[in-house]
Amino acid sequence: MENARAWEQKTTLVNELMQGKELVKQLQMHLDPSSSDEETRNMFVEKILSSYDKALFMLKWGASDGEGRPMGVPAGMSNSPRSDSGSPHSEDSDRRDIYKKRKTLLRWTEQVHVGSGMGLEGPFDDGYCWRKYGQKDILGAKYPRAYYRCSHRNVQGCLATKQVQRSDEDPSTFDVTYRGRHTCIQASHLLPAIGSSENSNQRPKQSQHHHHIQQSEQAQEILFNFRTGLKVRTNDLDTEEQQLMSSSSSSFSFPSIPTGCVKTENHIFSPPTMDHNFMGSFSPSFMPPITAESNYFGGCGSQNLMTSEIISAATSATNSPTMDLDFPVEFDTNFSFNSHDFFPS
DNA sequence: CGCATTTGACCATC
DNA sequence: GATGGTCAAATGCG
16 A cells, blocks of 8 residues: 555656646746736646645655544444434533544635626535535625535545635625545546537436536536636635645645545445545645536536546647646546646657 | 425533 | 535426
């Protein structure tokens, strides 16, 4: 396992560096003031920095565990603390345990700006299957806060949750607070990334989808919006990860990557592909910026679909250099992906 | 019918 | 006591 881990880190490192290199190239292409706006350039700079930060971080910290969260089912997670009528004691302590755990879970916020024109109710999705479990009016906030947790929580004990709150001033901006790390396996992530329109059969049965937009259309729209308007910013980090990430104030990707996990329905196992404690949480690269109203309501397979479509679009016809670079972190870390697929140079 | 969302209530923390 | 976060029954949708 150790060897595998080391190998994995190496691979990731290489990927990161390659990505950085690619980003520089992209940036170079965008240096012409007339060809792109400053924002784009800045974004590239940030991403480059992130990439190198990440690489440096890896070198520095090696296999250190960023968070130490177990990848299995945490204690006290197996049952609903309330529903299970065990002894009052255990119930009480279980619940408390959860709260305590929640408190110590890593947490970070991303500000997701959805470009105008999307006219959406909800923001992006990030490649995970979220299930809404609550909504609450927050004092002083115009819009309610929605609470999501990983759909695989029951099956795999994944503790990841997120809160989505629309910004008061700018309704097109969402504050998304992630908590915990995905310890689950998102099967759809492992599906071939270059998808065409096979989508419907690759969805986990469990997810209900409310997107009524044609998939291709959706992908295009997303692609478009991402290009034009989407911004994802990491605002803050909590817990130890904040320190670890401190060197990288730039954007960083959604950390809870289901890396190294392969799902086979009820089996959880962590192949040596990735120490997700390590990689899973720190991916200071740009996050997979899927943004779609449709996913707000718990799209699950859809975002993967979109991701793949976007990627395929980006890598084939549109040749938007930006696009493919915005995703690979997800993929490269996932299956020690061969950068040549993405960066054939 | 099964699943996800909604929503009111409960609980912990501040 | 106020507030935020979570639970779970009720509801709705495909």
